[in-house]
Amino acid sequence: MKEKGNTFRLFWIRAHVGVEGNERADALAKEAARTKKTAPNYDKCPLSFIKHSIRKNTLEIWNKRYQNGETAALTKLFFPDVYSAFGVVRRTRLTPIHVQVLTGHGGFGHYLKRFKCKDDSVCDCDPANEGSVLHLLLDCPKYCKDRYELERKTDMKVQKETLDVLITNRNCQTAFLEFSTKVAKAAINRNKTKLL
Template identity: 30%
Template sequence: MTPKRNLDSILRGIREINQRLNNDRYITASTGALTRNWLPNLDNIIQLFAQVEYSFHLTQILTGHGYHRQYLHRFKIAETDKCNCDPNAVQDILHLLKDCPRFIRQRVQHMAICQYLKVKPFEISDLLKRESTIKLFIELSFLRRDNPPDAVTDASELSGNILIKFSEQ
């Protein structure tokens, strides 16, 4: 073995050991639980940011630090951590993405496309399998209330229209 190959092998081994140590530190950290729920290991983080750019909205989803009442209430900026849609529902990022009726249009669109493409709509590691689905998820994260909740009366009709539109692109 030549000295160059030997050095390359040693450096590769050091990188692998560092990657394992950093991943173990990430997995066992006392903070960042929501981020780890979305991205269970450092490989998922690397894969995510190889496909998309950092953004303010994505950071809010991954960390739970954003403009939702649970977070704002924690710092006494909001009077309550409850959502306007239900006085018993805590308005956190997961509620806004998965349950809040104010964002049903965006959620139904995202879920319909994910169903069509056979990926789990709220698992980033699964969404990363297709670049288009992770980008749709990030668009969902903007959570703009373009239409009032009563504008969507038949979710199945809406999802069918979305799939037709998506498959034509």
């Protein structure tokens, strides 16, 4: 424009307040976007590649925070990294009970005592045992039969070292979620009764 001898100045104006030139420019931009029949300016690579790159970058940042964080100790037993968690969350319909089990945040004795909703955190099986999610899933004698059934279905021992496989492996996941739901519902209902 300068080469043609024109002068111009830039001004900031509020959008969509009836300024005639701005409204006209907005209408022309929308029309061009709707009616343009040429290839997009970003067609040098597929849009799916861009989305994949952004998702990958986001997951890397999230994983660093997750790995270096001092919280979520229980969740890290199920999901040692964000990639495994992301895969499960994307393809599995988790219920609120599942989330409580995977995070330990729910109506379990250990959690309720921590937030002073309950005087003790003991399990009904033995006053020496804490009513934590780990105790209920791995050790509580009340669920020996259910635990045995889960081990038989999955061909895997239920222990701390296998929790990640039980939740991320598609062949084990359904059986594990059914088992953990049964255990969690029973514990939550018992604690709810005690609170009342």
